Amino acid sequence: MIGRLNHVAIAVPDLEAAAAQYRGALGADVGPALDQPDHGVTVIFITLPNTKIELLYPLGDASPIAKFLEKNPAGGIHHICYEVDDLPAARDRLTASGARVLGDGTPKIGAHGKPVLFLHPKDFNGTLVELEEV
Ligand SMILES: CC[C@@H](C(=O)O)C(=O)SCCNC(=O)CCNC(=O)[C@H](O)C(C)(C)COP(=O)(O)OP(=O)(O)OC[C@H]1O[C@@H](n2cnc3c(N)ncnc32)[C@H](O)[C@@H]1OP(=O)(O)O
Numbered sequence: 855m856i857g858r859l860n861h862v863a864i865a866v867p868d869l870e871a872a873a874a875q876y877r878g879a880l881g882a883d884v885g886p887a888l889d890q891p892d893h894g895v896t897v898i899f900i901t902l903p904n905t906k907i908e909l910l911y912p913l914g915d916a917s918p919i920a921k922f923l924e925k926n927p928a929g930g931i932h933h934i935c936y937e938v939d940d941l942p943a944a945r946d947r948l949t950a951s952g953a954r955v956l957g958d959g960t961p962k963i964g965a966h967g968k969p970v971l972f973l974h975p976k977d978f979n980g981t982l983v984e985l986e987e988v
């Protein structure tokens with residue numbers, strides 16, 4: 855059911871410093887900072903030959919990554935995102951398997967303008983999983 859790895863997301867305490875490190879020390883193709891108010895984050899995408907890195911920084915008072923950064927003040931890998939062809943079908947299959955889909959199960963539009971859903975990290979070996987319909 856899952857396809858390509860769309861991105862690996864890293865929560866960071868200083869977005870511009872992280873972007874500068876990827877641009878300078880790692881010589882990567884770093885995009886602009888984009889506010890995502892519906893998701894409570896500001897993101898910067900880094901394009902690699904085979905996938906993307908999503909740098910995440912909290913936006914607003916109720917950011918879903920605020921607690922994660924409190925627990926991991928130096929930052930850390932926050933989630934991985936797999937592509938799926940049919941997000942409602944994937945959601946129904948996962949729910950039937952006993953996995954918890956976060957929120958009310960209604961996909962939101964993600965940073966690439968495509969529908970996304972998240973799966974509880976406790977149901978996937980301690981890893982928060984995002985699914986993006988492509
Ligand atoms: C830009 C849009 C989009 C895209 O297109 O790419 C994005 O990527 S948006 C990214 C940000 N959005 C989200 O993360 C939405 C989904 N996340 C959530 O709903 C919450 O963050 C959460 C996963 C339910 C966690 O909620 P929180 O309140 O922060 O923590 P809890 O205390 O409830 O956590 C319970 C439990 O899970 C552990 N945990 C939390 N976050 C992670 C994580 N990222 N990876 C692994 N484990 C995580 C947390 O430590 C708790 O464990 P215990 O301490 O053992 O109880």
Ligand SMILES: [Co+2]
Pocket residue numbers: 861863908933935984
């Ligand atoms: Co993401």
